[in-house]
Each structure stands twice: as structure tokens, then as C-alpha cells.
Amino acid sequence: MHPTTAPLTLEELALFNELFIARFGLHFPDHKREILESRLLPRLRANHLKRYIDYYLLLQYDYEREKDHLIRAITNNESYFFRETTQIEVLQGDAGTELRAGGILPGRLRILSAGCSSGEEPYTLRIFEQRSPFGRGEPAHIDAVDIDSERLERARQAVYRPSSLRVLTPAQIRCYFERLDEESYALRAPFRQGVRFRLGNLVDLDSLRGVLPYDAVFCRNVLIYFAEPALKKAIDNFAHLVRPGGLLFLGHSESIIGLTQSFKAERLGQCIAYRREGT
Template sequence: MMNLFSKSITLRKDLKIGDEEFVQLRDFIYGQSGIFIGDNRKYLLENRLANRLKENNLKSFGEYYYFLRYDPGRKAELNKLFEVITTNETSFFRNPPQIKVFQDVVLKKILQEKRTKSQRNLHIWSAGCSTGEEPYTLSIVLHEVLKNELEQWRIRITANDLSAGVLAAAKRAVYSQYSLRTTPPEITKRYFAEESPGRFILQDRVKRLVEFGQINLSDRFQLKRVPRSDVVFCRNVIIYFDDEMKKNVISSFYDNLLPGGYLLIGHSESLHNISRAFRPIHHPGAIVYLKEG
């Protein structure tokens, strides 16, 4: 759900990033997160980090780089860095055709197969969950599909993101009308309480299925600790990675998925030239990727 550099921040005109400073910070960010910032985005990196320099009373981007590398407070600042270089543009029921395919095709098939095997466990991984709209949408879909049968299932939705700040917001589960702009009105009425005009609180029954945690998709050891999944959602995230990072992440998703599991990525993203391990299945308005086995 990441949307890199989509917020505008007022740039302090006295701060300019030199070529060497840009390379240092770009390589550092890539090493820490896998996010690659091209040379054509130099001014955006400069714009985005100016306020972090001001906050830490630093005079140059070179000082900020050394702060990130060596200062005792670097861990907390790293979280702030992740927050400013990734902006989270998302909503409930984003890309409705894809959610419909998940509900009517993918989920239906998985549930039928599990019932046939007398299994009642389901694990979904939302990798890059932002402020929670995606995993909570999946929880709502499960409530809609399973209804009273839900209590008979052991269901867990693991929701991860790079930014500690967005995870904190996700756990609060308080949303504006803008977050619900793509949500059917009857769903809003059924699963949210309007605390005040334009302020909506998600019901606890939806929240109970979701477990949040910070994760760095560039760290394969962290990814290996995620429970094996029936479905992986990673939408609008890998678009910000270079080809090597994309291949590593998709390979980790493949390893995580159970045989017969599905990967869903953003509608503007593709596994073309990244992985041939999955079988793409085309549906109206969406492509899902099947791990055969």
C-alpha cells in the first residue's frame, strides 16, 4: 500500500543535497528497506528529509546520514525515516474487482477444499498493510462469507508494515470518511460505529482476526518467521523495489504459501520477468497467482 513521495513538504531553501550525500542516503535506505530511489528522484528525497534534519538540529544531509549510522537514537529515527519516505495511500475495499475475485473465487475455493479435508484453519498474510484498511477489509469479507460459521474456524490475518507509525494507527482502527470512500454503505453501517461526524470506529469483532507487526521485506529471516499462508496480499509495494529485491520478495512469498495458495499483488504490478513459479489466473478486473502443488 505504499505510495512513495506523494506528500509535499515545504523545503527549507537553504538545504540542498549533494551528489555524494544523495548516494549515501539512497544506498542506506535501500540497504535498510529494499526501497530504491532513482537518480531522477533526488529532489524528492531532498524535499522529504528536510524536516527530519530540522527536527534533529542537523545542518546537512551528510550529518543526517551519519546520524542514521552512528547516533544512539538512530533506531527511533529509522522509524521516522520509513514514515517520511513511504506515504500510505489506501482505503477499505480498494480495487473492488480484485476484492470481489478474492471473495467469490479464491476464498470460496480455499474454504471448500478445507471443508472437504475437515480442516477449519485459515491464514492470510497482508504484507505492506499500511494503516490497516486492507487486512480489516479481508476480515470483513470473512465475516460476510462465513457468517455464523466463523466461530468454527481458526482464522488469523497477519498484517505487517515497515512503518511503526502506520501500524500504531492501524491498531487504533479509527478512520475518516475518506478511508471508507470505496466501501459499500451497507458494509460501513454493519461494521463501523460513527463516533462523531466523519469519524468511524471499527468493531472489535473485525479487529480480533488481525495481528499486526513490524516487518522489513528486505529481511528474509523476518519473512521466514511468518506462518505459512493460504493467501498473501502484497499490493502496491513491490513497485518501489528494484528487480533483484522484487525477485527476493516474491520468492519469499512463494516459500511462505501453502500448496494451492494464492498471491495477490497491485493491479498496476506484474510478475512478468520476476517469477515464473506461479500460474497466473485471469479474472475480470484482476489477476491472481496460484502456487500449484
């Protein structure tokens, strides 16, 4: 803690959580108070503030100016290529063939990566499609949304540090990336085509809607940070985004069983997905 900054109190934590849940769905439990304290401290210093309550009041009265800084401070942007690929591989088999046949655009999948960070997940989807197409037909239409505008710009640039490639083999790195220098790798053009990035907030349905419903939505390792009311709101939003019969993929540590009637858990190969109910 900076010597001139008062510690974050439980009362201040409660106020911030109220704001975060309403705006983004995010929640910091009591045992993560020090984590939030450390993440917000640079913003206090940048605004020449000595108390966290003062920063909270700043957000109340000048939110739009501070919004992007706040989002970058409190969101977890951990991501890398080829993360939890079992779910992506499912789309190369019968599940992908079925989705293509029954989709809004027959023969072409519409996929949404929700909470895409700097693009590793949607680009992984494209790489897997290039390696082994999701059935036959036109290339998938892949939309990717995130709440952090800075991360989205990095995604569009598609230049990555070695940490984002850490589970790839040297051969895969050579195949999919062009090495710019020791710390920078640019994703090759064929694996960037057809991936579209835009701002989107999981608790704001209007910011998520595409022109048409999606056959599959990936939202992995995001909802674990949500408060329960926001989690239910996000699930309800997904129910509007995924067509009947479509699939929702969550992280391995995430589950919505018992929280909604709109999706039904279904085992597909080695993973669990959630099938959109209805006709």
C-alpha cells in the first residue's frame, strides 16, 4: 500500500461491488479485497486521490472519462492459443455437422466468442477450422466481443508475445505465426480472415446481438467472476443469442445447471455443452 493511501475498507468494497455488478457483472468477494485494492491503486495515484471512496465518487460523477481505465484495471485478461481445445474439437465432428445443417445459414456456422480478450480464442477457432473444417461448407462467421477496447485493438493487430503461444509446439508456431522479433509473433493472414471484433458487455444484450442468432457461443472462464444476479442475466442474454438447438460452451470450472430452463447440459465427446432448448 502506498504510504499516503488509506486501505480499502469493507464498506468501500461493497460500494465498488455494487457498481461493478451493475455495470459489468463482476464481483470481488471479501477474500479478494487486497487484489482489488492493488488493481485500483494506480488509478487513485493517476487521479491524485488518497482514499478509495474518493475514487468511487469520481466514478459516480465522471464515469465515462474513467471507464476504460477502470475496465482495464479490474478485468482478468488471461488467455492463450489452444486453451481447452476439447470443446473446439467437438465442432469438427458430428456436433458441427448437425449445427451446420440446422443453422440460420445452412452450411455455414455462426459463432460468438464472448469475453474474447486479445483474440486468442476466436483465432484458435479459425485455426482449427483451417486445419480441419467444421464439416463442409462455407467458412464459419466468427464474431468476438469484449468489454476492453484496448484488448480488442490488440486482437485486431494480432501480434502476440510468447506467453500467448505457450502450449503450441515450435512447428505450430512456425505454421501459424510470423516471428517479428524475440518477443513478438504476428498471426498469419489466413488465420485472421473472417474474425470480427467489437465491443460487447455480457450484461448488456443490445451490445451482444448480431444480425442473426448464433449456432454456438463460447464464453469460457468469464462467468466465474460474476455475481449470481449478473450470472443469471448473462445466461438470459445467451438464451437470446443462441438459436434453438444451438450450443453454449463454458469453462471447465463453470456450470449453469439448475440456473436456467433455456439450456440443457449435454455431453459431447469429452466435454459438457449446453443445448439451447426450444424450437
